[in-house]
Amino acid sequence: MARRQRSPRYVTTLMMALIGVLLIAAFMAEDAAAKGDVTWADLPKGLMLRYLLAMAIGGALSGWLLAGMFGRGGLGGFILGFIGSVLATLVAGLFGSAAGLLPDLLRDGWSSSDLVPIFYGLAVLPLAFAGQPLLLAGWMVIMLFTHLWARRVRTG
Template sequence: MQTKGNGPSLRVVTTAMMAFVGVAAFTALSVEDLAGLTADERANLSAGLIARYVIAMAIGGALAGWLFASLFGRRGVLGLVLALLGGLFATMIAGLFGSAFAMLPDLVANGFSMGDLIGIGFGLAVLPLGIASQLFLAAGWLALVIIAQIWARRIRMVRREA
């Protein structure tokens, strides 16, 4: 499933782009939250926990990009709508899987509880709601999804010509 000239496949592009979207959204929302903390609260914050969440959001975004790759690169307005839906689904799944992956070490160490399930489930909505609440983040998310759509469209066109 390689493109002409040994370029990346459609699935590779969407996987990478959605991993980047997951990390970018989480990082942007975290930076805003960290700015509201006092110096003592920041000192008590675990850098390892933040790193674990960043890695987990990348894994979740990559998995979601791989799952929803077929929604990207289609022609016309319908293709753009499908890409936006794919981006939304990928963002939601990135949050869900990201929360699950990030909480996994704690679940293994402490056991599973209903509160953990709620926290993981909340991951489904936290990135889309956080993005929707801020115009700058929404514009950045939209730009990244459109870039993924254009790149995927180009791959589909080259593959069709080959």
């Protein structure tokens, strides 16, 4: 039986879901470390799990939508892939923030002030890089891997 061929859309969906989870986890860890006296028992595990799942969904959706920017050949393809990486990361934050707030929106109803935390999602993932050059380098390596994997799948 032949193995099913992966598509660039599959690759970017999977990898952006992973990126969303890793960056929000790094952001949460940095936040917890900044508080200093917080223990594991003090953390709201349900809320953390909800946002980890929401960022996975947001990342997957952004990867699915922007898959065409990944895996193209040549220098132009790498530039397009880099732009796609930045856009996909920002869009993952936006969609992830909206998905994370969805239970609250369904429970309390919609108001225009709900747009503030949703649009803050655009900045949440890049803020995870603040003061963490190794995290930024790791993101770049994972995004390069995503681009190269999509290219391999795209070229057969």
